[in-house]
Amino acid sequence: MLQKVIAAVLAFLVVAVYRWVRVPAHLRHLPKVPVMPLLLSYLSGEVEERRVKRIIIPFAQKARTDVVLVFCLGEWVVHIVEANAAKRIMEQRGLRKQELPAEMLLWRLTGRQNVFTAEGEMWKRHAKIMHEALHRTIPIEQFAALSRKTFALIGDGGRVRWNDYTHRFSLDAVGTTVIGYDFEALDKPHGAFVERYHEVMAAISSPAYIFLPALERWLPRPAIRDMVDLLVEEFRVLLQKKRDHPGPDMITYMLENPEMSETELRDNIIVTFMGGHDTTAGSLSTIVFLLGQYQDVQARLRAEVASIMGSDEPRLEHFSRMPYLNAVIRESMRFNNPSNVLIPRLSDDPLQVGAHVIPPDTPFIINMCAILHNSTSWAEPDAFDPDRFLNSDKATADASWIPFGLGPRQCPARAFSLYEQKVLVSMLLREYRWSVPKDTVHHDYIKNAFSPFALSLPYDVDIDILKLT
C-alpha cells in the first residue's frame, strides 16, 4: 500500500515538474538551454555572472545562435547574447519593462512611481528631470574630496579590504552629490542608516524569496516588512529636510519641479540611492583588484596619470587626455561587468533576430554579461586586455561595449559614474602602489556576492597597499 502511495506521489511530482518546465508551444522554435543545469544553479544560489559564463555562453556558442531560451522564475525568457542583435532590438518602438512579481518585498521599498519602473508619460517626465539634473555638472571636486577622505582612512597602507572602501566611497558620492545628504558612510561605517539599509537589502536578497516570490505570501516576514517601512520613512524625512535646506543636488532640482508628486519624489530618491552606489562600488572593486593582479598595467597607467595630471587637482580636461585610463576602465567593466542583465522587456510586435522570431509579449532579456564575453565581438573574451580599446579592434570593441545598457532607457548616470571612477583610480595611483595577496579568494576568477539585481559585486577584495613617498 505504502509503495503505491509513494509511486503515486512521485508520478504526481514528475508530471508537475514536467508541466512547470515545459516550453510553451509558441516558443519551441527557439534554442533552449537545458533546464536541469539551470535549476541546479538556481538551487545552489549561484550568482548570475557565473551561470551565464558556465551554462548560457557555452550553449549559445555551440548552437551558434544570438538568441537562447532560459528558464527563470518559473517561466521561459528569451536572452539576446550578441551586441548587434541587442542594439537592433532595443531601438524598436513599443518595448516596455516586464512587471516583476508583485509580491516581491522590493516594491515595498522602491514603490513604482520612479524613473526605473515607470512607463509612458510618467517615465518621460522623470527621465527628463533626472537627465538634466545629472548633466548640469560633473562633481569632480567632490569625488576628489571623497578620494582624499578614503586615503586618510587607509593611511600608510597595509592589507586593506578594498570592497568595503568602495561601497562607503560610492555611497557618500551619490549621497553628497545626487541626493544632497551626507550618509557619512566613510566616517561612520556602522551608522544607523547605513546598517539598516544593508540589513534590509540582505533580507530582500534572500535567494529563496527571489526565485520563489510567492513565499512572501506563504511565509510572510513581518519583522522585515517593518524594517523596510522604517527605511522608507527615513527617506521621507530626508526629503522633508531637503525642502527646508535646498542645495546644488538632484533632489532639490526635482523639488523645484511642480509636476512631481510626494510619492514620485520619494520613490525616485530611493531608486537613485540604490542604483547609484552598488554598481559603481562593484566596478571600483574590480578595477583595483585587476590593477593589483596586472602590475604592468598598473605601472603603465600610473605613468599616464603622472604625465597628464602631475600633482594637480583632477580636472575634467585631464581625463580626455588619458586614453589608457579610459581603456582600463572599459576593459574592467567588460571583464566583470557591474550589471549583468537588463530588466526583462516585452514587445507589442514580433521581433526578428537573425533567423528567429520572438513572438509579441514574450519576455526577453538583453544579457549584457553574455554580450560582453561573446567571442564573435571579443578576441579572447576571458583575457584582461585594455589594449583592445586602443588598437585596431577599438571600433568593434567600443561598439560592443554596453555595460550601461542600450536604447532610450540606458543609464542616465553613465558620465557621472565613469568620472567618479576615473577620479578615484587616478588619485589612488598617485598616492599608492598595490598588489593582490597570494592567498586571495579570487585566484581563479573574481568571486561576486549574490545580488537580487544580478549585479557583480566582488567580495573579500583584499589588497596589499603601500604609500608612495
Ligand code: HEM
Ligand atoms: C558602474 C555604474 C553603473 C552601471 C553599470 C549602471 C548600469 C545601468 C543599466 C544597465 C541601466 C539600464 C537598466 C535597464 O534598462 O534595464 C541603468 C539604468 C539606470 N541607472 Fe545606472 N548604472 C550605473 C550607475 C548609476 C548611477 C551612479 C546612478 C545614479 C546616480 C544610476 C541611475 C540609473 C537610473 C535612474 C536608471 C534608470 C533609467 C531609466 O529607466 O530611464 N546608475 N543603469
